[in-house]
Amino acid sequence: MKVVVLGSVNQDVVCEVERLPGPGETVLSLRSRTNLGGKGSNQAVAAARAGGQVEFVARVGQDADPELRKSLREHGIGLTAMREVPGARTGRAYITVADGENQIVVDPGANFHWELETELGTLAEDGLLGSADVVVAQLEVPVPVVAWAARRARRFVLNAAPAAPLADELLRRCDPLIVNESELSTFSGATAETSAEAFDQARALCLRGIPSVVATLGAAGSVWARRVDDPATVVGTYQPAPQVNAVDSTGAGDAFVGALATALADGSDLGACVAFATAAAAVAVQSPGTHASYPTRDQVVIALAALPPAQRLV
Ligand code: RIB
Numbered sequence: 001m002k003v004v005v006l007g008s009v010n011q012d013v014v015c016e017v018e019r020l021p022g023p024g025e026t027v028l029s030l031r032s033r034t035n036l037g038g039k040g041s042n043q044a045v046a047a048a049r050a051g052g053q054v055e056f057v058a059r060v061g062q063d064a065d066p067e068l069r070k071s072l073r074e075h076g077i078g079l080t081a082m083r084e085v086p087g088a089r090t091g092r093a094y095i096t097v098a099d100g101e102n103q104i105v106v107d108p109g110a111n112f113h114w115e116l117e118t119e120l121g122t123l124a125e126d127g128l129l130g131s132a133d134v135v136v137a138q139l140e141v142p143v144p145v146v147a148w149a150a151r152r153a154r155r156f157v158l159n160a161a162p163a164a165p166l167a168d169e170l171l172r173r174c175d176p177l178i179v180n181e182s183e184l185s186t187f188s189g190a191t192a193e194t195s196a197e198a199f200d201q202a203r204a205l206c207l208r209g210i211p212s213v214v215a216t217l218g219a220a221g222s223v224w225a226r227r228v229d230d231p232a233t234v235v236g237t238y239q240p241a242p243q244v245n246a247v248d249s250t251g252a253g254d255a256f257v258g259a260l261a262t263a264l265a266d267g268s269d270l271g272a273c274v275a276f277a278t279a280a281a282a283v284a285v286q287s288p289g290t291h292a293s294y295p296t297r298d299q300v301v302i303a304l305a306a307l308p309p310a311q312r313l314v
Contacts, residue, residue, distance in 0.1 A: 001265045003047045004132035006057040006149045007040020008111040008140035009082070010091040011065065012290070014250070017098045035289050036068055037093055038111070039138040039161060042251045042290045046258025047136070048075040050280060051297035052265055055132070057081040057125050061090040061110040071291070081125045085113040091140070100246040100285065111141050120148045129153055133265040136257060139164050146170070155264065159257045163187070168209060176212035176224065176270065177205070178257055184215045195238045199223040199313050206234045212270055216256055219246065223313070224274050239274050240308040242282050251290030256281040259300060271310060279303035
């Protein structure tokens with residue numbers, strides 16, 4: 001049940017507004033706050049809260065808030081591989097939230113200050129990555145660092161957020177590749193209006209060589225597609241989400257990815273992992289913030305009971 005999360009740490013500056021601003025527009029904030037975030041730290045916390053034994057590989061600045069380590073440790077997360085980079089500033093994210101939707105701009109700072117590509121294999125982190133049941137990464141750190149993690153992992157999960165062009169060699173190691181609707185369209189070259197279209201695109205990506213793909217569709221749930229032994233055959237399911245009162249979707253995708261990683265490390269099949277992750281994300285959107293909104297394993301199990309049944313697509 002060992003999960004290694006490699007990824008970003010950000011200090012989130014969150015402004016709640018009545019509606020998201022358009023281009024060139026200024027809006028006044030109703031309330032603002034700062035909290036810990038970054039897709040990496042969010043996914044590490046979500047995986048740990050869901051019951052995983054988690055180690056976090058990350059880079060922060062020397063300005064990192066001491067509360068950061070304390071809070072991650074309180075979730076039981078191993079931090080030997082979360083290193084401070086001299087002269088760099090911890091990443092920051094500027095987040096605007098309205099009506100359960102959000103917009104995010106990230107200033108990566110230390111998240112983009114890693115050792116040279118040729119040095120990565122000599123780090124203590126190399127052994128950590130190789131010892132995990134599941135390694136999870138996102139794209140708020142440099143792609144060569146993600147590719148290193150993928151090569152070392154026994155089972156590699158990539159949340160391709162924010163979306164970026166990726167080499168086939170890296171994509172072929174993603175089992176699964178997890179994307180939201182807009183990230184899916186970056187990889188597929190088309191937009192998906194329905195769950196059936198999202199599944200078709202996920203299926204096409206599997207046929208191009210990715211072992212499995214999960215596409216999250218917000219309040220509509222998610223679809224997954226997986227290649228089976230015959231490489232031309234793909235199976236998959238639509239997993240609807242339960243109807244809930246969503247107050248803040250920030251980091252809900254991270255709740256999904258972290259919970260899914262823990263379920264995978266537990267040995268569950270992809271369909272069961274997606275159901276578990278959907279239940280975790282449904283709990284997370286019902287309260288504000290990221291880490292503070294992530295459910296414990298028991299809370300996920302309760303939410304699972306209210307999950308609509310999955311619908312087999314092929
Ligand atoms: O996915 C949500 C996260 O994206 C925020 O916590 C922010 O830091 C950005 O990385």
